[in-house]
Amino acid sequence: MKIAIPNKGRLQQPTMQFLQSVGIKPLASDDRALIIPTSWEGVQLVMVRTEDIPNIVESGAAELGITGHDYVVESGADVEELIALDFGKSKIVLAIPQSWKENSVEELKGRELRIATKYYNIAKEYVIKKELNSRIIKISGAAEVMPSLGAADAIIDVMSTGTTLKLHGLKPIDVVMDSYAVVIGNRNWIKSEEADKINLVLTMMKGAIAAKGKKMIFMNVPDSKLDEVISSLPAMLAPAITRLSRSDIWEVITVADEDILPEVIAKVKAAGARDIVVIDIEKVVK
Numbered sequence: 396m397k398i399a400i401p402n403k404g405r406l407q408q409p410t411m412q413f414l415q416s417v418g419i420k421p422l423a424s425d426d427r428a429l430i431i432p433t434s435w436e437g438v439q440l441v442m443v444r445t446e447d448i449p450n451i452v453e454s455g456a457a458e459l460g461i462t463g464h465d466y467v468v469e470s471g472a473d474v475e476e477l478i479a480l481d482f483g484k485s486k487i488v489l490a491i492p493q494s495w496k497e498n499s500v501e502e503l504k505g506r507e508l509r510i511a512t513k514y515y516n517i518a519k520e521y522v523i524k525k526e527l528n529s530r531i532i533k534i535s536g537a538a539e540v541m542p543s544l545g546a547a548d549a550i551i552d553v554m555s556t557g558t559t560l561k562l563h564g565l566k567p568i569d570v571v572m573d574s575y576a577v578v579i580g581n582r583n584w585i586k587s588e589e590a591d592k593i594n595l596v597l598t599m600m601k602g603a604i605a606a607k608g609k610k611m612i613f614m615n616v617p618d619s620k621l622d623e624v625i626s627s628l629p630a631m632l633a634p635a636i637t638r639l640s641r642s643d644i645w646e647v648i649t650v651a652d653e654d655i656l657p658e659v660i661a662k663v664k665a666a667g668a669r670d671i672v673v674i675d676i677e678k679v680v681k
């Protein structure tokens with residue numbers, strides 16, 4: 396089976412890291428190779444442009460793909476968005492020159508606008524919905540420079556921190572949509588001969604996401620301290636407890652989010668836990 400992934404750009408590195416956490420590791424091949432075998436027998440990565448991935452997956456040339464939600468909508472491809480990922484987060488915004496007095500899209504009604512964007516279809520639908528008197532100018536990138544060049548009045552483009560807009564004398568006045576990286580699938584993947592393999596890949600992807608930032612904590616607790624240690628754990632952490640053979644020591648095992656780890660360790664240690672061991676969790680398959 397094939398997974399189409401970005402061969403360059405913003406999503407490339409985080410996609411590779413995500414696949415690594417799933418256990419899908421690219422095997423060394425020619426740097427220029429666009430189809431790469433992986434450590435999972437029968438799973439190949441197809442390296443293509445982020446914006447082409449929805450159409451490639453719709454065609455069935457790759458069963459799965461990782462791309463941006465914005466490109467799924469823009470392409471109009473009939474694919475399934477299977478898993479939302481926690482990277483590639485951005486907003487597609489309408490931005491106008493800072494020097495304009497208008498601060499909302501409503502105030503732009505009636506004004507003639509040329510909007511430069513690489514999201515032609517998204518922009519088209521947006522200006523109709525907002526009843527703007529606009530002409531959409533399709534460009535391939537560097538939208539932020541178009542207003543100061545005089546090639547457009549406004550833009551619809553990706554914003555994350557807003558630094559690029561500010562640098563070019565622009566201000567966002569409306570969010571057209573939120574975007575994030577997604578795992579997409581061909582509509583007929585379930586009928587594919589490789590459905591079992593695809594299903595396993597999806598299960599492992601969800602497992603890696605569920606495990607992210609989660610730690611397993613083991614500790615030894617003397618009989619006399621057990622109640623105190625258990626009650627010092629945050630309420631949602633339901634621990635497993637086992638008595639160590641032939642001793643008055645209990646082993647207490649629990650799972651905690653990374654961000655509350657220091658607090659949990661400090662509390663259980665103060666309550667009498669010893670030999671505290673913390674282990675990364677790789678997958679949580681439900």
Ligand SMILES: Nc1ncnc2c1ncn2[C@@H]1O[C@H](COP(=O)(O)OP(=O)(O)OP(=O)(O)O)[C@@H](O)[C@H]1O
Pocket residue numbers: 403404405406445462463464465466482483484485536553554555556574575
């Ligand atoms: N600053 C950003 N922060 C987070 N996500 C972003 C950012 N910029 C773009 N993205 C997201 O990354 C994906 C690809 O972005 P983009 O269209 O900029 O292409 P790129 O990967 O940077 O390649 P190119 O070199 O063609 O610009 C899109 O889904 C987009 O929403």
Ligand SMILES: O=P(O)(O)OC[C@H]1O[C@H](OP(=O)(O)OP(=O)(O)O)[C@H](O)[C@@H]1O
Pocket residue numbers: 405536537539553554555556557558559560
């Ligand atoms: O709001 P900001 O945090 O400034 O981010 C927004 C910028 O990030 C992206 O560009 P990228 O860095 O991917 O470079 P590119 O122009 O080569 O695509 C996007 O196209 C914007 O230009």
Ligand SMILES: [Mg+2]
Pocket residue numbers: 404405
């Ligand atoms: Mg970019």
